[in-house]
Amino acid sequence: MTAAPAPSDATTSPGSSAQSMRLFIFARHAESALNAAGLLSSDPSRPIGLTPHGTEQARRLGQQLANLNIDLAVASRFLRTRETVELALHGRDIPLFVEPDLDEIRAGGFDGKPISAYWAWKDEHGRGERFPHANGAEVEGR
Numbered sequence: 001m002t003a004a005p006a007p008s009d010a011t012t013s014p015g016s017s018a019q020s021m022r023l024f025i026f027a028r029h030a031e032s033a034l035n036a037a038g039l040l041s042s043d044p045s046r047p048i049g050l051t052p053h054g055t056e057q058a059r060r061l062g063q064q065l066a067n068l069n070i071d072l073a074v075a076s077r078f079l080r081t082r083e084t085v086e087l088a089l090h091g092r093d094i095p096l097f098v099e100p101d102l103d104e105i106r107a108g109g110f111d112g113k114p115i116s117a118y119w120a121w122k123d124e125h126g127r128g129e130r131f132p133h134a135n136g137a138e139v140e141g142r
Contacts, residue, residue, distance in 0.1 A: 025068070027061055027088070030054035032080040040115045042107035044077035044100075050084065058087035070094050076102040108133040 031054035034041040041048050050058065065088060073089055073096045075081040085096055108131035110118040121131075 023068075025065070025070075027084070029078070029081045029084040030057035030061070030087075034112075035080075038114055038116070040107055040110050040113055040118050041078070041080075042104040042111045044079075044103050046112075047079045049079050050087075054080070054084070055087060058084045059090075062088035062090060065089070072097060074099050074102065076100070076104070078103065107131050 029050075031051050032041065032048050033051055034048050036051050036053070061084070070089065070092070071094070073085045073094050075085045075096060075098055077098055077100055081102075082096070082098065089096075107118055110121065110131060
């Protein structure tokens with residue numbers, strides 16, 4: 001999400017005119033059903049939404065953002081991120097831009113599996129190694 005600068009955000013430097021500062025706000029999505037279950041979700045085509053607790057978290061985020069003038073919200077393609085933004089900004093006329101480049105790293109065969117298995121694999125493998133795919137092939141890691 002980006003917030004428009006408040007008038008007091010203007011700064012000047014010697015010999016230049018006032019320049020406005022831009023404020024960027026980054027927020028992680030609220031708790032999803034797979035987060036609560038300790039499972040990894042790396043495929044945006046699987047519609048995994050927020051839990052009731054996650055819904056409350058997103059609403060609390062909205063309360064924290066209520067006094068900010070926000071110009072644009074940006075989310076990944078995951079349902080959990082869009083639901084978080086929509087709940088946090090409910091009732092406000094703020095455009096939502098869905099950016100696929102913000103999606104999770106595709107975790108191959110780890111998708112839908114315990115996140116602890118993913119962490120254990122990452123501890124044993126280099127950053128550039130490919131994730132094992134569910135069918136034995138490999139998936140490009142980032």
